[in-house]
Amino acid sequence: MTSLQVLDLSHNNLSGMMLQCFGNLSSMLVLNLEGNNLHGPIPETWETGNKLKEIKMGQNNLHGRLPRSLGNCKMLEFLDFGKNKIKDTFPSWLGALLELRILILRSNRFYGTISIRVPETNFLFPKLRIIDLSNNGFVGTLPIDFFARWNAMANLDGENATYLQAYKRHFVYNLLIVPFVFPYSMTITTKGQKREYPKILEVFSAMDLSCNKFDGEIPEVVGNLKRLQSLNLSNNILVGPIPTTLGYLANLEALDLSQNKLTGRIPTQLTWLNFLEVFNVSHNHLTGPIPKGQQFDTFENSSFDGNSRLCGMPLSRKCDYYNSENLPPPSSTSKGNEDSGLLAKFDWKLVLLGYGCGFLIGVVIGNIVFTRKCEWFMKTFRIW
Numbered sequence: 001m002t003s004l005q006v007l008d009l010s011h012n013n014l015s016g017m018m019l020q021c022f023g024n025l026s027s028m029l030v031l032n033l034e035g036n037n038l039h040g041p042i043p044e045t046w047e048t049g050n051k052l053k054e055i056k057m058g059q060n061n062l063h064g065r066l067p068r069s070l071g072n073c074k075m076l077e078f079l080d081f082g083k084n085k086i087k088d089t090f091p092s093w094l095g096a097l098l099e100l101r102i103l104i105l106r107s108n109r110f111y112g113t114i115s116i117r118v119p120e121t122n123f124l125f126p127k128l129r130i131i132d133l134s135n136n137g138f139v140g141t142l143p144i145d146f147f148a149r150w151n152a153m154a155n156l157d158g159e160n161a162t163y164l165q166a167y168k169r170h171f172v173y174n175l176l177i178v179p180f181v182f183p184y185s186m187t188i189t190t191k192g193q194k195r196e197y198p199k200i201l202e203v204f205s206a207m208d209l210s211c212n213k214f215d216g217e218i219p220e221v222v223g224n225l226k227r228l229q230s231l232n233l234s235n236n237i238l239v240g241p242i243p244t245t246l247g248y249l250a251n252l253e254a255l256d257l258s259q260n261k262l263t264g265r266i267p268t269q270l271t272w273l274n275f276l277e278v279f280n281v282s283h284n285h286l287t288g289p290i291p292k293g294q295q296f297d298t299f300e301n302s303s304f305d306g307n308s309r310l311c312g313m314p315l316s317r318k319c320d321y322y323n324s325e326n327l328p329p330p331s332s333t334s335k336g337n338e339d340s341g342l343l344a345k346f347d348w349k350l351v352l353l354g355y356g357c358g359f360l361i362g363v364v365i366g367n368i369v370f371t372r373k374c375e376w377f378m379k380t381f382r383i384w
Contacts, residue, residue, distance in 0.1 A: 011035035034058040054166040058082040080104040095124040113140035124149040129205040141216035153225040190230040191254040191278040206230035223248040235259040254278040
């Protein structure tokens with residue numbers, strides 16, 4: 001079958017190991033074997049000069065590591081090995097595939113840090129728009145160097161509403177020209193639930209790095225990825241404040257930062273996100289008032305659960321810090337905190353009144369003493 005261009009055997013009960021010959025079909029554009037019971041390693045037989053645009057092997061039992069010969073698939077746009085048992089480091093070498101737009105590696109056994117390797121710095125996923133690395137074992141800080149170079153997620157120029165597709169041909173049937181289109185499709189978690197996309201708009205962009213072990217702070221450079229519509233960094237060990245630069249993600253529809261160790265206030269700049277439908281910062285260590293206005297008036301309590309020092313709508317905790325009922329209880333181990341708690345109970349008006357009265361009485365008494373004891377004062381301080 002040397003002229004075979006599309007092979008779709010997805011969602012059957014096929015078992016056994018992958019055939020070596022799949023990598024040798026030079027005319028093939030689409031290979032879809034997802035949703036079967038295939039096991040064993042992925043063959044290393046992807047030959048140079050192949051025309052593959054889509055490889056979908058998700059939802060099988062494939063193990064081992066990703067074959068480096070995938071780097072020969074220079075026309076590849078869509079790669080999906082999600083939900084297997086692949087054990088490997090992050091395949092930064094795939095960044096040399098200049099046409100790669102969608103990379104799905106979720107629910108595997110990938111490990112280690114995500115970093116740029118010196119021999120692979122020339123091409124770093126220049127057209128990547130959708131990446132799903134969720135449910136793996138990645139560690140270390142978020143990949144700042146990659147974020148700074150993912151231009152397809154940052155550039156808003158040339159937007160159009162066409163669908164991404166791997167194959168399109170026209171046939172003549174009963175004297176009519178009939179198009180045959182094979183669009184890209186995928187399933188990812190966005191807006192808090194798993195969603196199936198039978199077609200993918202070219203303008204759609206998403207990043208899911210959830211359920212790993214990333215630590216450190218969220219880099220401000222994420223705010224440059226203005227094309228992003230979905231950003232999920234939940235279930236990691238991220239610390240520090242929420243970057244104000246996230247307010248520049250004007251197309252963002254879903255932002256999930258839950259289940260981390262973030263601190264500080266929720267930036268008011270996030271109210272600039274007019275398309276934000278789903279927002280979740282639950283189970284962090286955030287403090288202060290929840291921003292008001294725009295989309296923030298639509299979010300429910302669950303978006304902010306597990307942050308005991310957040311206040312304001314929609315939570316029942318009011319942001320009246322001078323009301324003793326809303327002040328945090330004093331620490332029994334810190335005498336300094338006890339004193340601060342007592343001082344905080346005094347009304348500021350009484351404090352100002354006390355300072356004013358003291359100043360006035362001091363002036364009056366000083367004037368009397370100076371008037372009556374003027375001669376003594378001048379002699380004592382040698383004023384002539």
